[in-house]
Amino acid sequence: MSAPLVLSSLCVVTALGAGQAENWKAIRDGRSALGPCTFDSLPIAAYTGAVPTLDDAPLPRDWAAFDCRNNRLAELALQQDGFEDAVAQARARYGAARIGLFTGTSTSGILQTEQAYREIEASGALPPDFDYDRTHNTYALGRFVRARLGLAGPSFTISTACAATAKVFAAAARMIEAGFCDAAVVGGADTFCATTLFGFHALGVMAEGPCRPFDVERRGISIGEAAGFALLERAELSRAPDALMVLGTGESSDAYHMSSPDPEGRGATAAMRAALDQARLDPWQIDYVNLHGTATMVGDEAEDRAVSSIFGPDVPRSSSKGFTGHTLGAAGIVGAAFGALAIRHGFLPGSPHTRTLDPTFASGHVLEGRVARVDRVMCNAFGFGGVNCSLILGRAA
Amino acid sequence: MTRVYVEGVGLRGPGLDGWEASRPILTGLSPYEARPILVPTASLLPPNERRRAPPIVKLALAVGAEAFAPAARQPAGTPAIFASSGGDGETIDAILRTLAGTERDLSPTRFHNSVHNVAAGYWSIATGARTPSTSLCAHDGSFAAGLIEAGAQLKAGASAVVLIAYDLPYPGPLAAARLIAEPFGVAFVLAASSAGNTIGQMDIELSPAAGPITKAYPAELEPLRCSVPAARCLPLLAALAIGRPAYVALDYLDDLALRLTITAGGVG
Numbered sequence: 001m002s003a004p005l006v007l008s009s010l011c012v013v014t015a016l017g018a019g020q021a022e023n024w025k026a027i028r029d030g031r032s033a034l035g036p037c038t039f040d041s042l043p044i045a046a047y048t049g050a051v052p053t054l055d056d057a058p059l060p061r062d063w064a065a066f067d068c069r070n071n072r073l074a075e076l077a078l079q080q081d082g083f084e085d086a087v088a089q090a091r092a093r094y095g096a097a098r099i100g101l102f103t104g105t106s107t108s109g110i111l112q113t114e115q116a117y118r119e120i121e122a123s124g125a126l127p128p129d130f131d132y133d134r135t136h137n138t139y140a141l142g143r144f145v146r147a148r149l150g151l152a153g154p155s156f157t158i159s160t161a162c163a164a165t166a167k168v169f170a171a172a173a174r175m176i177e178a179g180f181c182d183a184a185v186v187g188g189a190d191t192f193c194a195t196t197l198f199g200f201h202a203l204g205v206m207a208e209g210p211c212r213p214f215d216v217e218r219r220g221i222s223i224g225e226a227a228g229f230a231l232l233e234r235a236e237l238s239r240a241p242d243a244l245m246v247l248g249t250g251e252s253s254d255a256y257h258m259s260s261p262d263p264e265g266r267g268a269t270a271a272m273r274a275a276l277d278q279a280r281l282d283p284w285q286i287d288y289v290n291l292h293g294t295a296t297m298v299g300d301e302a303e304d305r306a307v308s309s310i311f312g313p314d315v316p317r318s319s320s321k322g323f324t325g326h327t328l329g330a331a332g333i334v335g336a337a338f339g340a341l342a343i344r345h346g347f348l349p350g351s352p353h354t355r356t357l358d359p360t361f362a363s364g365h366v367l368e369g370r371v372a373r374v375d376r377v378m379c380n381a382f383g384f385g386g387v388n389c390s391l392i393l394g395r396a397a
Numbered sequence: 398m399t400r401v402y403v404e405g406v407g408l409r410g411p412g413l414d415g416w417e418a419s420r421p422i423l424t425g426l427s428p429y430e431a432r433p434i435l436v437p438t439a440s441l442l443p444p445n446e447r448r449r450a451p452p453i454v455k456l457a458l459a460v461g462a463e464a465f466a467p468a469a470r471q472p473a474g475t476p477a478i479f480a481s482s483g484g485d486g487e488t489i490d491a492i493l494r495t496l497a498g499t500e501r502d503l504s505p506t507r508f509h510n511s512v513h514n515v516a517a518g519y520w521s522i523a524t525g526a527r528t529p530s531t532s533l534c535a536h537d538g539s540f541a542a543g544l545i546e547a548g549a550q551l552k553a554g555a556s557a558v559v560l561i562a563y564d565l566p567y568p569g570p571l572a573a574a575r576l577i578a579e580p581f582g583v584a585f586v587l588a589a590s591s592a593g594n595t596i597g598q599m600d601i602e603l604s605p606a607a608g609p610i611t612k613a614y615p616a617e618l619e620p621l622r623c624s625v626p627a628a629r630c631l632p633l634l635a636a637l638a639i640g641r642p643a644y645v646a647l648d649y650l651d652d653l654a655l656r657l658t659i660t661a662g663g664v665g
Contacts, residue, residue: 097605097653106512110489113571117497120570132574138483138513138534152652154603156535156542159484159513167531171546178399178552180545180603194496199508251529253521259509267527384509385518387530 004279005173005232006243007393009086011077011187012228012337014324015049019080024341030369032323032352034210034222039192042201047210048192049224049325051076066144068109068135074145074189077227086231087149090183096152100181102171103142103157104164104188106329106383109135111193141189145229153181157188159329161383162292164188165228166332169391170249172232187229190329196223203259210353211295211326213319214304214365217356218295224325228333235396244340247281247376247392250274254386261299261382265306268292271388272310272378279392283311285376286392288342288366290335290349292380293319294326303380304361313362316372322353332381332389339377339393348372399548403596403637404470404557407463407584409436409456410621410628415463422615423631423638429617434580441523449506450519451485453565456582457516458523461561464584469594470557472524475586476550477517478560479532480543482577482626484513486567494569516561539564540583540629541649548601551589560585562627578624583634597637597661604646606654611645637661 012019015033016026026033037048051073059067059075078084090099112135116126134140142157154175158164165188172184200206200221207220232246251274254267261268276283289307293300300319307317320338327334338349350369357365376394406416412432413419421427439447439455441462450458457479465472483489488510495503512518514532521530535542540562547560563582567575591598611632613622622631629648636643640661647655 110493113493114496117493117570120497124570126570126574130574132571133536137536137575139536139539142534143536146650154542154545154653155650156533156539156546158531158533160517160530160532161512161514171531171533171549174549174553175545178549180399180549194501195492195503195508195511198496198501198503199492199505199511202503202505202508204505251531253517253527253530255521255525255527257522258515258518259505270527383514384512385514385530385532386521387514387517387532 004235005246006235007230007246008233008243009083009231010337010340011081011083013051013073013077013080014226014334015051015224016323018076020341023337024345026323027341027349027369028347030350030352032210034325040194040197042197044201044206045208046206047222049222051225065131066134068112069191070105070109070141070189071144073191073225073227074141077229078148083229087185090231091150094182096150098153098182099151100153100172100175100184101142101146101151101155102168102184102186103145104168104329104332105138105141105157105159106161106164106190107193107196108138108140110195112136114194149185151185160387161385162328162331163381163383163387163389164329164332166381166389166391167251169246170251170389173249176234183233185229185231187333188330189227190327191225196328205296207295211321212353213293213295213321213351214300214358214361215354215356216358218297218300220296221294222325224327226324226327226330226334228330228337230336244343245394245396247394248275248279250278250390252388256386259384261302263298263302265302267386267388268303268306268382269309271390275378275390275392281392286311286315286378287374288348288377289315289317290339290377290379291317291319292382294321308362314364316348316366317364318349318351318366320349322351335379335381336391336393339379342374342377343393343395346371346373399552399601400598401548401551401587401601402591402598403585404588404594405464405466405468405586407460409434409460410581411579420638423635425615429615442519446519446522451488451510451515453485453563454516454519456580457561457563458520460582460584461520461559464559464586467594468586470586473526474528476528476555476558477520477526477530478543478546478558479514479517479530480539480562482534482536482539482564484511484515486565486571490567490569490571535650537626538649539626541647541655544601544655547587551587555589557586557588560587564625564627576624579621581625581628583627583630597659600658602656604654604656606652608646610648610654633657
C-alpha cells in the first residue's frame with residue numbers, strides 16, 4: 001500500500017538527554033540513564049529513567065492552561081533538533097491545513113488529576129484550576145502540540161498503550177495516501193504518574209534495580225519518560241537530501257490476553273512480516289532490529305522467538321530499555337530515534353545492564369555497542385491489549 | 398474525497414436499543430423517550446472475561462457485534478478502529494481514589510482495564526481478531542477522527558473495517574470536570590466497495606469549520622448529540638435511517654468539520 005515517506009526531521013528527549021546529539025553520545029558510550037526512582041514512593045527499589053528538568057520547566061505563560069508534566073516534556077522535545085524550524089518550513093510549503101498531526105500517549109496528563117484527587121475540596125469538587133481537557137484527556141497532547149506548532153490539518157491521539165507512537169507512523173502514512181493531508185507530524189510523549197508506577201508494580205512486572213533486557217536474570221521493567229516527534233513527507237515533495245525514509249509499517253493484534261503477550265509471539269511475528277511486506281523487503285535486508293524488549297520474562301522470550309523465526313538467530317538486535325527505561329506510550333518514537341541514530345552513525349546500540357544473555361536466546365543480541373554499516377532498521381513496539389506495531393526505517397534505495 | 402460503504406450499524410444509547418429498533422425514532426415516526434441505556438450481555442466474551450470486563454467494554458462489544466449481524470463478514474478478519482474521548486471512567490475514578498489514599502495498592506486487573514485501548518483488547522480476545530486495531534481520541538471530535546481513520550484505512554487497501562465509538566460518563570468528581578451526559582455506543586461496518594448488502598454510501602471530506610454543524614434529528618436528540626462525543630454521529634444515523642440523499646457536517650476539531658455526502662439505501 002503506502003508509498004515510502006521521508007522522515008525529514010526528528011526530535012527526541014529521553015532520560016539520556018535532550019536532542020539527538022545527547023542521546024547519540026550516551027548510546028555510543030553505552031551509558032544508561034536509569035537510577036533509583038525518586039518520583040514517588042514505591043514499595044520496591046524500582047529504577048526509572050527520569051527527565052530531570054521537568055519539575056522546574058512550566059510551559060510559557062501563553063500555554064499555561066496546558067501545563068502538566070506530559071505537555072512540558074512534549075514542549076521540551078519540540079525545542080530540540082531544529083524541529084520547530086522544520087515544521088515552520090513545511091507549513092510554508094504545504095499550508096497549515098495540509099499537515100496532519102498524529103500523536104501517541106498512554107496516560108497523557110493524568111498525573112494532574114492524581115494531584116487534583118488529593119486536593120478534593122469539602123464540596124467533593126476538584127480544584128477550580130484543574131483543566132481536564134488540556135491536561136488529562138488523551139487528546140490533550142494533540143491539542144497542545146497542534147496549537148503550539150500552528151497546524152490546522154487532521155489530528156488525533158492514538159492511545160494503544162506501549163505501541164502508540166509506533167502506530168502513529170502507520171496512521172500518518174494512510175492519511176497522506178488517502179489525501180487527507182500532504183505531510184504529517186507524528187510522535188508523542190509519556191511521563192511519570194502514580195497510575196503507571198503503581199500499576200506495573202501491581203502487575204508484578206517491575207524490576208528492583210535496573211531492567212536487564214534479555215538477561216538470564218531479567219526481573220521486569222524500569223519505567224522511563226520520553227517524548228519525540230518526526231516530520232513525515234511524501235518522497236517526491238520533500239527536498240531533504242540523503243533523507244531517512246519510513247519504508248514500511250506493520251500492525252497486528254494478539255487476541256490473547258489484556259496484559260500478557262502471546263508466548264508464541266504470533267502477533268509480533270505478524271506485525272514484523274506485515275512491515276516487511278509493505279516495504280517489499282526480505283528479512284536479510286534488515287541490518288538491525290530495535291527490540292521492544294522490556295525485560296519481562298515472557299515478553300522478551302516471545303519477542304526473541306518471533307524475531308528469530310523471521311530473521312534467523314544472527315541478525316543484530318538490542319532493546320533500548322536498558323538506556324532509557326520503558327517509555328510506555330513513547331516507546332515507539334524512542335525506538336525510531338534509536339533506529340535513526342543507528343543508521344546515521346553506523347552503529348549498533350548495545351544493551352546496558354544486560355550482563356548475561358539468557359542462554360536460550362539467539363546469538364544476534366548486541367550487548368556492547370559496535371560500529372557497523374546500518375542501512376535498514378526494524379523497530380518493534382508492543383502494548384497492553386495485545387497490540388503490535390513494527391516500523392522499518394532506512395536510507396532511500 | 399474518500400468513499401465508503403456502510404454494511405452494518407450497531408447502536409446503544411438512552412432510549413436507543415439497537416439500530417433496527419431505533420430507526421423509527423431516527424426517521425421521526427416514533428417519539429423519542431430518553432430511557433436509561435440497555436446494554437445486552439457481552440455474549441462474545443467467555444464468562445470469566447465477562448466478569449472482569451469494565452462497562453465500557455460491554456458497551457463497545459455490544460454495538461460492535463450488532464454491526465456485524467447483517468454484514469457478510471467476520472469480526473476476526475476485519476481491522477478495528479475504536480474511538481472514544483477516554484477509557485473506562487469507572488476504572489479510572491477507582492484508581493485515582495486509591496492513589497489519593499494511604500493504601501495505594503492497585504488491582505492488576507483494574508490497571509490493565511484503565512488503558513484507553515481496553516475495549517480493543519477485549520474485542521480482539523473475544524472475536525479472535527489478529528487483524529490490526531487502533532484506539533484513538535480527539536476529545537469531542539473522537540467520532541469524526543475515527544471515521545477519517547476508517548476512510549484512510551479503506552483507501553489504503555483494507556477491504557472492510559469496523560469503527561466502534563463509545564463514551565460513558567465519569568463517576569465522582571471528574572463528572573463535573575468533563576461533561577459526558579449519557580452512555581452512548583455506535584458501530585459501523587464499512588467497506589471499500591459496494592456489495593449487495595450495502596445500507597448506504599458516504600463520501601468523507603474535511604472542511605474548514607466555517608459552516609454550520611448539522612443538528613440531530615429529531616430535535617429531541619440534539620441534547621444527546623451535544624453532550625456525548627460518540628453521539629456526534631447522530632445526524633449521520635438519521636440520514637441513513639431516513640434513506641434520502643443527505644449532506645451532513647459533523648463536529649470534529651475547533652477549526653475543522655467532517656462533511657459527509659450520504660446516499661442511503663441499496664447503491665450500485
